[in-house]
Amino acid sequence: xxxxxxxxxxxxxxxxxxxxxxxxxxxxxxxxxxxxxxxxxxxxxxxxxxxxxxxxxxxxxxxxxxxxxxxxxxxxxxxxxxxxxxxxxxxxxxxxxxxxxxxxxxxxxxxxxxxxxxxxxxxxxxxxxxxxxxxxxxxxxxxxxxxxxxxxxxxxxxxxxxxxxxxxxxxxxxxxxxxxxxxxxxxxxxxxxxxxxxxxxxxxxxxxxxxxxxxxxxxxxxxxxxxxxxxxxxxxxxxxxxxxxxxxxxxxxxxxxxxxxxxxxxxxxxxxxxxxxxxxxxxxxxxxxxxxxxxxxxxxxxxxxxxxxxxxxxxxxxxxxxxxxxxxxxxxxxxxxxxxxxxxxxxxxxxxxxxxxxxxxxxxxxxxxxxx
Numbered sequence: 001x002x003x004x005x006x007x008x009x010x011x012x013x014x015x016x017x018x019x020x021x022x023x024x025x026x027x028x029x030x031x032x033x034x035x036x037x038x039x040x041x042x043x044x045x046x047x048x049x050x051x052x053x054x055x056x057x058x059x060x061x062x063x064x065x066x067x068x069x070x071x072x073x074x075x076x077x078x079x080x081x082x083x084x085x086x087x088x089x090x091x092x093x094x095x096x097x098x099x100x101x102x103x104x105x106x107x108x109x110x111x112x113x114x115x116x117x118x119x120x121x122x123x124x125x126x127x128x129x130x131x132x133x134x135x136x137x138x139x140x141x142x143x144x145x146x147x148x149x150x151x152x153x154x155x156x157x158x159x160x161x162x163x164x165x166x167x168x169x170x171x172x173x174x175x176x177x178x179x180x181x182x183x184x185x186x187x188x189x190x191x192x193x194x195x196x197x198x199x200x201x202x203x204x205x206x207x208x209x210x211x212x213x214x215x216x217x218x219x220x221x222x223x224x225x226x227x228x229x230x231x232x233x234x235x236x237x238x239x240x241x242x243x244x245x246x247x248x249x250x251x252x253x254x255x256x257x258x259x260x261x262x263x264x265x266x267x268x269x270x271x272x273x274x275x276x277x278x279x280x281x282x283x284x285x286x287x288x289x290x291x292x293x294x295x296x297x298x299x300x301x302x303x304x305x306x307x308x309x310x311x312x313x314x315x316x317x318x319x320x321x322x323x324x325x326x327x328x329x330x331x332x333x334x335x336x337x338x339x340x341x342x343x344x345x346x347x348x349x350x351x352x353x354x355x356x357x358x359x360x361x362x363x364x365x366x367x368x369x370x371x372x
Contacts, residue, residue: 004353009346010298014291014338016345018305021337025330034322046315047308053315055184055197061307062199062264063278065206067285068303069213070122070258072294074140076217077250078230083129083144084258084282086151087122091259092266093155094121096163096172096273104178107201111181114267115205115260122259123252125151130251134244140251148282159275172273181268202264209257210296216253217296226250258282284331291338309334 004012026036047057067084074081094117104110129143156170165173181200184193193199217223229236229246237243265277284306291305292298313327337345 004350008349008353010293010295013342013346013349014293014298014302016349017291017337017342018334020345021330021333024337025333028329028333029322029326032322032326034320039316039320039322042319043312043316044308046319047312051184051192052194052197053311055193055199056311056314057304057307058184058203059198059200059264059269059307060281060310061303062203062206063261063281064284064288064303064306065210065300066261066264067258067281068288068292068299069209069285069296070254070256071285071289072292072296072299073213073217073226073257074250074254075289075294076223076230077226077246078233079133079247079250079254080141081126081144081251081254081258082141082283082286083126083147083255084261084285085278085280086144086148086282087125087255087258088261088265088278088282089148089151089155089276090125091118091122091262092273092277093158094118094259095262095266096175099175099179099267100172103176106178107181110175110179110267111201111205111263114179115263118259118262118266119256120259122262123256125259126251126255127248130248133251134247152276155273156275159273163273165272170275174272175267179267180271181263183268198269200264200268202268205260205263207300209260210300213257214296222249258285287335287339290335290342305334306331 022040026040029036029039045053047053067088070084070087071081095114098113098117099110104113125147126144129138129140129147132138132143133140158164159170159172163172165171181202183195183201184191184197184199185195187201215223217227225236225241225246226249228239229241229243229250233243236246261281262277265279265281266273270277288299288302288306291302292300309327309331313324313330316322317324317327
């Protein structure tokens with residue numbers, strides 16, 4: 001029997017973890033001589049206090065949604081995919097190849113083609129670690145993190161060689177006009193978005209991915225098999241579920257979702273492939289999946305939170321003497337409390353709900369006594 005209701009597990013515990021992380025962060029900010037309440041006000045106002053802030057916050061959140069969903073799908077199969085950096089980087093390669101291949105007549109056609117290509121390249125980069133895990137027992141953590149370095153080296157070779165544009169920078173040529181995605185300014189300038197806001201239509205693709213992953217995991221036979229395998233491999237095998245098949249499929253889906261991040265960062269913002277298109281979003285996806293309890297709705301909320309931390313942290317660095325490294329510390333504290341120290345909050349909350357339930361049972365009508 002669960003000791004706490006589902007809403008407490010999904011919302012209350014992460015919220016308490018976040019509050020504790022912010023309290024400790026405030027103490028650290030106070031220690032370096034800044035007012036923690038002013039710092040919090042600057043962060044929140046910079047991230048969500050204007051259309052400009054929302055444009056950046058939701059842009060960052062879009063990246064984290066894709067990488068968070070990638071980690072979440074793997075988590076459901078009891079696989080720890082920390083190769084999101086490399087898979088997203090190869091997704092960027094897929095976007096660049098397709099976007100530069102044709103003079104696209106309309107962005108919608110380019111979006112569909114680039115999304116499929118990004119997912120295919122990301123999935124392909126996750127395939128070999130999946131096979132090594134399923135067939136050889138090679139630990140998925142080791143292989144995926146090594147593939148991150150291989151992906152970075154491959155991208156470096158391509159961008160100073162075969163795919164380099166006309167200039168001296170390690171980047172491709174700019175994508176043709178027909179491959180440019182509409183931005184928040186193009187779609188909703190009436191909300192106050194200006195041309196500098198990087199938010200683009202890829203955010204809607206990320207929302208669609210959340211719905212698709214929810215449907216896959218909780219409404220399909222494949223999703224049931226993935227969850228069954230993640231809960232108990234011996235029981236899944238006894239039920240006729242092939243571990244090799246589930247491992248490979250789960251990792252292919254995970255890698256494909258990570259690769260789709262490039263639609264936002266490469267096609268949507270940079271409009272060309274640059275040397276480091278991911279910028280740590282693959283690792284942030286791990287924290288997003290942990291905080292979101294591997295549920296697409298939780299991943300969406302956690303991704304927006306980390307988008308707020310990213311954009312608010314940039315504003316905090318600009319307006320105060322708080323260094324950028326302190327912003328990283330705040331992000332790390334959120335990850336620490338929502339991940340490694342999760343049970344520090346979860347256990348007391350669970351015991352509190354259990355005591356409340358027992359007290360309610362004892363105060364109710366005794367067995368055999370009719371209730372009034």
